[in-house]
Amino acid sequence: MKFYNREKEVRFLKTYCQLEPNSILFVYGPKSSGKTTVMLRVIEELSNREDLVFFYYDLRKYATPTKEEFLTIFFEKSDKKYIPNKLEFNLGVFKFGIEKNQDFKNPSLNDVFAKINESINTVIKDGKKPVLIIDELQKLKNIYFNGNNKEGKSLLNELFNLFVSLTKMEHLCHVICLTSDTLFIEEIYNNSTLKNASEYYLIDWLNKEDIKKILKEEGFDEKEINYAVNYLSLPYEVSQLINNKKLGLSVEETVRQWINIEKDKLQYLIANAPDELNENKINEILDKFKNDIKVKNEEIIKKELINEFKFLVNNEILFYDVINGIIKPTSIKKWHAIKELLK
Ligand SMILES: Nc1ncnc2c1ncn2[C@@H]1O[C@H](COP(=O)(O)OP(=O)(O)OP(=O)(O)O)[C@@H](O)[C@H]1O
Numbered sequence: 593m594k595f596y597n598r599e600k601e602v603r604f605l606k607t608y609c610q611l612e613p614n615s616i617l618f619v620y621g622p623k624s625s626g627k628t629t630v631m632l633r634v635i636e637e638l639s640n641r642e643d644l645v646f647f648y649y650d651l652r653k654y655a656t657p658t659k660e661e662f663l664t665i666f667f668e669k670s671d672k673k674y675i676p677n678k679l680e681f682n683l684g685v686f687k688f689g690i691e692k693n694q695d696f697k698n699p700s701l702n703d704v705f706a707k708i709n710e711s712i713n714t715v716i717k718d719g720k721k722p723v724l725i726i727d728e729l730q731k732l733k734n735i736y737f738n739g740n741n742k743e744g745k746s747l748l749n750e751l752f753n754l755f756v757s758l759t760k761m762e763h764l765c766h767v768i769c770l771t772s773d774t775l776f777i778e779e780i781y782n783n784s785t786l787k788n789a790s791e792y793y794l795i796d797w798l799n800k801e802d803i804k805k806i807l808k809e810e811g812f813d814e815k816e817i818n819y820a821v822n823y824l825s826l827p828y829e830v831s832q833l834i835n836n837k838k839l840g841l842s843v844e845e846t847v848r849q850w851i852n853i854e855k856d857k858l859q860y861l862i863a864n865a866p867d868e869l870n871e872n873k874i875n876e877i878l879d880k881f882k883n884d885i886k887v888k889n890e891e892i893i894k895k896e897l898i899n900e901f902k903f904l905v906n907n908e909i910l911f912y913d914v915i916n917g918i919i920k921p922t923s924i925k926k927w928h929a930i931k932e933l934l935k
Pocket residue numbers: 593594595596597598621622623624625626627628629630771772827828831
């Protein structure tokens with residue numbers, strides 16, 4: 593699979609991994625913008641660096657992990673404190689090691705965190721720098737230790753405390769969290785533990801100049817490129833357009849298909865919206881994108897529209913960038929579909 597130019601993002605993250613840890617980094621961006629792909633590229637490009645030890649966990653692969661699953665995802669029984677992650681073997685990333693006789697049926701959070709600390713400190717004693725990366729971190733949201741939801745401790749909240757201590761306080765380890773859930777980013781942004789202890793990095797749509805360059809290299813002519821660039825924003829769309837051309841579809845045909853599919857999906861979604869949502873309000877929100885691709889937060893985030901807004905974000909119609917204070921469709925093709933629906 594070809595990797596399209598993400599030079600700026602790859603360079604930023606590569607450099608970041610080599611600086612002294614000082615805060616938690618949240619990498620966010622529109623659905624399918626390429627966050628995971630860029631992060632994996634960074635790990636790959638740094639794989640020759642003997643002094644970096646990556647702990648990479650991709651929670652995308654799991655439905656909603658239970659406490660037991662969380663433990664098996666993050667830990668491996670071994671005499672070593674950190675060991676290669678067999679599930680991600682090609683990447684050369686690691687898992688936290690725990691003693692073979694450790695009973696992990698019902699551990700306390702303190703035990704779990706002590707093990708993470710031991711692993712991190714062993715890496716440092718070995719003269720290396722640990723980098724902890726968690727993809728789709730919000731999946732740990734519903735895990736509780738030491739009791740059920742009401743009396744127990746939220747794993748995620750406690751993990752944030754640990755992460756702040758590992759980064760901002762002790763500067764031991766990088767912690768990079770990726771997420772496509774922008775309402776989750778908003779929660780994080782307003783979380784008091786994380787104030788002044790976190791940074792945000794946006795991996796956005798491909799920029800037009802890069803898209804033009806890719807299409808040119810792939811043999812598209814000027815007319816095709818100038819047309820396509822008005823509809824493309826995500827890397828997988830670029831690949832699809834290239835493949836479709838090979839299959840004999842014109843740029844216009846591919847674009848037409850995309851917009852029709854997106855429009856149908858949107859219509860279906862609205863028709864099946866939960867009863868407590870108001871269709872007029874959904875349309876009122878979408879209407880703001882009639883002339884503009886980007887809208888300021890305050891134009892939409894109002895008490896009377898909040899449930900409809902969250903519905904559109906959760907269903908990946910809109911991307912909410914709390915850090916920059918803007919809302920936009922998750923892709924340019926979605927924007928065109930919204931506009932057609934409003935006609
Ligand atoms: N730079 C790139 N070059 C080529 N293909 C890419 C690139 N970035 C992403 N893709 C492709 O786009 C699709 C989505 O990428 P990826 O899963 O990395 O996005 P994501 O932002 O992590 O998505 P999600 O929001 O679902 O987590 C994948 O099929 C991937 O192969």
